Amino acid sequence: MTAADINNDSKRCFGCGAALQSGDTAKPGFVPASALKAETAICKRCFRIRHYNEISTVTVDQNAFVQLLSSIADTDSLVVAIADIFDFEGSLISGLHRFIGRNPVLLVANKMDLLPKGLNWNRILNWVQQQAKAQGLKVEGVALCSAKRNVGFERVVERIDQLRKGRDVYVVGATNVGKSTLINRLIRDYSDMDAELTTSPIPGTTLDAVRIPLEDGKAVIDTPGIVYPHRLTEVVPxxxxxxxxxxxxxxxxxxxxxxxxxxxxxxxxxxxxxxxxxxxxxxxxxxxxxxxxxxxxxxxxxxxxxxxxxxxxxxxxxxxxxxxxxxxxxxxxxxxxxxxxxxxxxxxxxxxxxxxxxxxxxxxxxxxxxxxxxx
Structure with missing residues (x-):
């Protein structure tokens, strides 16, 4: 799936982005045939993750992810790169600018709630800026937040509003950096949609791009998390x-x-x-x-x-x-x-x-x- 396909394909699971189908229960995107008509249907896999905390064995097609990421260079968009402050270096996308071209980047360091309480956020912000520069990532802005705890989220929205300038917003990052949780905050606070993306501690919950329409006709697009085998979270049972x-x-x-x-x-x-x-x-x-x-x-x-x-x-x-x-x-x-x-x-x-x-x-x-x- 490319950036161009996102606007043309509406029959997708709103939870994980998989193409909806009713022919094979073992494949991603399965729903009963009657559910295919729903505006924001979720697949059987997402239903079981949400309601039964089921561990999914479906993996993301990384070649398709790279294809999707590379196609962003052909758009005029704002790219919001989410990193996990607790695994900062391991969760940054290496060579991001090779994929997204000249599109501006807002770097959001998520999961600030995991750090010990009482820290000076300005010092953490300076550290993130320095580390991003050391990793060769050129950014237009940096924001810190905990999407899960709704801390610092207003600043993220403010920076998105400042940098978006009427464009689509692509949210990218490695698996389990909190992309879907952050976007669910956007949906709850700034959209009238009665649906949420599927979240789970299991890597690879989002299987394909999910498009969330905005009031001005543009959209926020959640992309699958790229899997980095160098993270301990990817090699443990x-x-x-x-x-x-x-x-x-x-x-x-x-x-x-x-x-x-x-x-x-x-x-x-x-x-x-x-x-x-x-x-x-x-x-x-x-x-x-x-x-x-x-x-x-x-x-x-x-x-x-x-x-x-x-x-x-x-x-x-x-x-x-x-x-x-x-x-x-x-x-x-x-x-x-x-x-x-x-x-x-x-x-x-x-x-x-x-x-x-x-x-x-x-x-x-x-x-x-x-x-x-x-x-």
Whole structure:
């Protein structure tokens, strides 16, 4: 589906964007034949996600997504790029401007409700601007919000109004950054439509573009989330997502470590303080993730014996679904105020400035980085 198709195809599920059909119950977009006449019908899959919290196994066609994203360059539109502040680097679309041409970009950092309370939002805003620039993303504006909690949403709408100038608005982002939740806020507050997009903690809920008409004849278009396999949320068993993805403000965990000590984050990741002066490290991860401290010399044996038990999630029936852990060596220079960031998990703030040699053990392919401190 391209940008041109969006205006021509009305027989689509309003929840996920899949083409509606009544011929095959196993394929996306199935509805009973009688429901095809409804103006804002939702498919069987969306119905079961909404009412039964069912886990869907349907995946997004990433080639079709790239085709849709690339076709935006042929339009005159405002592009709203949604990023997850809790997984900022992992949720940005790499090389966005290659797809959207010269269309202006508003960057919205969503899920601010997950950060500890009492933070200075202006400092977070400056950090987002600097990180976006470092990632090569040129933006016309930046806004912070929590669409779920309706915090900062007025500022997002204000910036959209300032930048839209009578154009369509394309909302893009990786899976589970909160695109559909944000658009549902727009529908509730600024549209008379009696329908909502389907939301779910399971990646890939939106299967195709969904067009929401505006009063001036233009539209907001929700696009499927691009799947980045470098995010831990994409490689864990789906049953682990509810623990891995926080749904309330994280409680920072501070550990005073000596060199040759290790922190396990369930059986999902391992952090080694290999060498350096004693110092503290602050962990920002979901409150449901159990952190276990041990000596480095015992770490391998502890993981082999207790993964899926003492070290969980995943539990004993799920841990073998993870890719094997790969070791990565990191060096924090003296004077550097740094975060060790793991896509989909969170980050560990290095509080000392005396330098440190560290190791990360992550499922193969998961993205990590040393970055400037967020908090």
């Amino acid at each position: 789906k049953r682990v997502l509810s623990k891995l993805m926080p749904d309330k403000p994280v409680k920072p965990l501070v550990y005073q470590l000596q060199e040759k000590q290790t922190l396990f984050f369930g059986a999902l990741a391992r952090f080694d303080f290999v060498q350096g002066e004693p110092q503290s490290f602050t962990c920002y991860v979901s409150n449901s993730i159990k952190v276990h401290r041990t000596k480095l010399e015992k770490a391998d044996a502890l993981y082999a014996e207790h993964k899926g038990g003492l070290l969980s999630p995943p539990d004993s029936e799920e841990w073998n679904e993870l890719p094997p852990l790969a070791r990565h060596r990191l060096f924090i220079p003296k004077g550097k105020k740094a975060d060790v960031y793991v896509s989909g998990l969170g980050w560990i703030a290095v509080n000392g400035e005396s330098g440190a040699e560290l190791s990360l053990h992550l499922p193969e392919g998961v993205k990590y980085a040393v970055r400037d401190r967020l908090i």
